[in-house]
Amino acid sequence: MRTWLALLCCTATLASAQESSDWLERMGQAGRSYVYSGTVVFMAGAEVSALRVSQVIEDGRVRQNAVNLMGPPQTVVAGGGVAQRTGVTNEPPEYLETPLAVDVPVAANTRVIRHNYQVIVGAEDRVAGRPVRQLSFRPLDQARFARHAWVDIETGLPLRSVVIDGDRVLEQMLFTDVQVSSTSLQQTDAPAPAAAQDWPGVAPDGFELRAVVGSNDRRQWVFTDGLAVVSVFAERAEPGTFPSLHPTGAMRAVTQDAPGARWTAIGDVPEETLRRFLDGVGAS
Template sequence: MTRHAPALARRRLARGALALASGALTLLVTQALAAPALPDPRPSERHERTVTEWLSRMQEASLQRNYVGTFVVSSSNGSMASARIWHACDGQRQVERIDALSGEKRSTFRRDDEVLTFLPESRTVRSERREAIGLFPELLKPEDNAIADFYTARRVGADRVAGFDADIVQVLPRDGLRFGYRVWSEKKSGLMVKLQTLDEQGHVLEQAAFSELQLDAPVRMDRLSHMMAVPEGWRVEKADAVKTTPAAEGWGLRQPVAGFKPVNCYKRRAEGVLQWIFSDGLASVSLFVEDFDRERHLREGVFASGATHTLTRRVQDWWVTAVGEVPPATLRAFAASLERRR
């Protein structure tokens, strides 16, 4: 397996944190996975929103609310990670701090597309730019957004998460190329406070939810920005990824995978790795392409970690790794369609 695929899978927690920052999520105890939803006391009084209306409401809430919270992300394979997050926004700009409470000590700051990760044990700061910041829902531009063609949504009940009343919304795929979701949306604002990723049988692959949350917290954007200053004596590592296009690198798809639009493409010059990113507005897939190395690239196949699946395959003189929170069939479709054009 390429060394980049596990790293991307490990960034699931970071994605969960950023998803929280745009409207998502700590884990309740394992028994909570099977806890029944509370019945809706007034179902006839509620307007049934479309899938686009539900997701747009969740995304908009994330751009308007400050909050502080603790959350946990858990996978069906037993892995669990927690973090503390401070999020400030003004409707356009986003600033946040995420402190990992498990695993390696680290603090991650994001200001719009600028991301700094502080690693105190090595006195290192990793600096990068992320145009796509891993939000859920990561709705595409209106002219590109056909999410209603591939998902349905309906309200299935009510519940309480971290002390807040929430609507439970079931988001289901119309085909076998994507997973379903069960989303807890705070009633007043629409802010996502809990999220479950579901497989084809409705089993929970991954869950994230606030365990403690303070909405409209007095979090100041200027204070968070001030904390992004690099301490004296710390080393700064800048990502060498540069934006490019698949065509410029000699790659393309024979045919698109239904619902997935290309959103970005980067080349890591030092490592010679191309990353091509696709999204359908909820799920995302990354294709990594690099020169085949007989000593490192030993095993082809499909591997799973919670909702994240990884496919590795040799294509002529290249090694292809497809990673995404999608069923294996989706990764196979991408890998089969990828072709070298020069």
């Protein structure tokens, strides 16, 4: 792994501000301007999963479907403020308040990304039979993980991504096949950030509050540093009724109990970063 990283550093060229900004803008717009469908393989440690994914844009809103191709049949449909998960049982669909559901952009804010990462534009490659350009994101502090993305040259869609902690690969995602619409749809605007006063704590440097959803019984705050996404949940319930957490890959989870409620921070960042989100919120 160290040899691979050394070769990567030698072959990659430090991008000019304009060049890397252009790629970041393309990534952000692609996620909201194209319809596509394809097969995605996700690897986290020894776990491997495969999904059939698709994206459409309806009435100016992004809607994404993901169908599990391994294990129990399950479909997740995200859009309009919730992510609806359906399985094979007769139980009602479960509504999940997720970063995807509240339309947090995958990568759209060049300023925020540059505040948190050094962006390196690397060599061309191929993923799913399509030409791509590799982008590397080196964190400027210890609050986040390093990342690599292989961006489709034609559309700007990330077709492969890797999250790294030191010399250890935490998770990988790649398209094995993808079909993209030949015509770019009318660009849609990303949701405006939520007001800072909607968060009762102090977020770590570099993270912006993007959305607040839910009710007083279960509320979710969604933060992003441009690449990583952190969700903080405040749930009111009796002790012992909270669900167990089983994060995998780059995902980490930290909980903190307060009278009548539990605070949970989940995201693809180090655990120490999640703890900083929860500092002081239980008493507020």
